[in-house]
Amino acid sequence: MSTASALSFVSAAMAAVGVADLLGAASGRRAADGGPRVLRLLAALGRRLRPAGAPAPGDLRRRIAAAGRPGGLGVREVMAAKVAAAAGGGVVGAGLSTAAPGRLGVAIVVAGPVGGFLAPDVWLARRAAERARRARAELPALLDLLRVSVEAGSSLPKALHEVGARARGPLATEWRALGGEVALGVPFDAALRGMAERLPLPEVRSLAAALERARRHGAPLADTLASQARDARFALARHAREEAARAGPKIQLVVALLLVPSVLLLVAAALVAALLGGGGAALPV
Secondary structure: OOHHHHHHHHHHHHHHHHHHHHHHHHHHHHHHHHHHHHHHHHHHHHOOOOOOOOOOOOOHHHHHHHOOOHHHOOHHHHHHHHHHHHHHHHHHHHHHHOOOOOOHHHHHHHHHHHHHHHHHHHHHHHHHHHHHHHHHHHHHHHHHHHHHHHHOOOOHHHHHHHHHHHOOOHHHHHHHHHHHHHHOOOOHHHHHHHHHHHOOOHHHHHHHHHHHHHHHHOOOHHHHHHHHHHHHHHHHHHHHHHHHHHHHHHHHHHHHHHHHHHHHHHHHHHHHHHHHHOOOOOOOO
């Protein structure tokens, strides 16, 4: 394959990666709804491909819990989906390699299965990050409601369950589940640790530790919750400033390293094609 075709292929790939990275955040919420259905379909296909007793990563269960266990997926389903996605990536990579120039086709054949195998992990990480973002945003308001419920005389587990039942979101769901677990006989400290594992946020861990200390030492819960709400608001504002500061350089990096070089490669491909087609004659100006 000619040099011009190779440059055109690489430029198109770089442009596609750049645009996908810039649009990934915008399309993340829409893809989150259909993600569990896709993983379930891949899991159904992967059960036939995955060897029996194949080991799973030790932290996969924790990452699934941090993502909210979407669609009730477990470790076996996710591992089966990873195997099916790797097989699908291999097929796609083999198809794309026929259009790739030179040794790039070999790299695509290798990258296809690897990318497919890692795709469910990337999806879980994005869903966990979105879930953490929503929990961080709703934490201050829910803490104020929890303080009011405690001041009205409700016990802490009952207040957590009531506030969680009246609100929506990942944090409200976790509080509702925590209250239900305590009502079924689970120790309060164990339920708090479970919530902190399913929502691995510094603010949630700080809240769990503060609630446990207040319960053990008899400190006023209302004062503890007011302090936690104030700290949560400061953390939310700081995180928003940090996200805004990181957004600009990220966009500039994608444009500088992917989009601009892809355009330059397209220009270079056109120049090479013109030079080769004209037998080396100078291009008209």
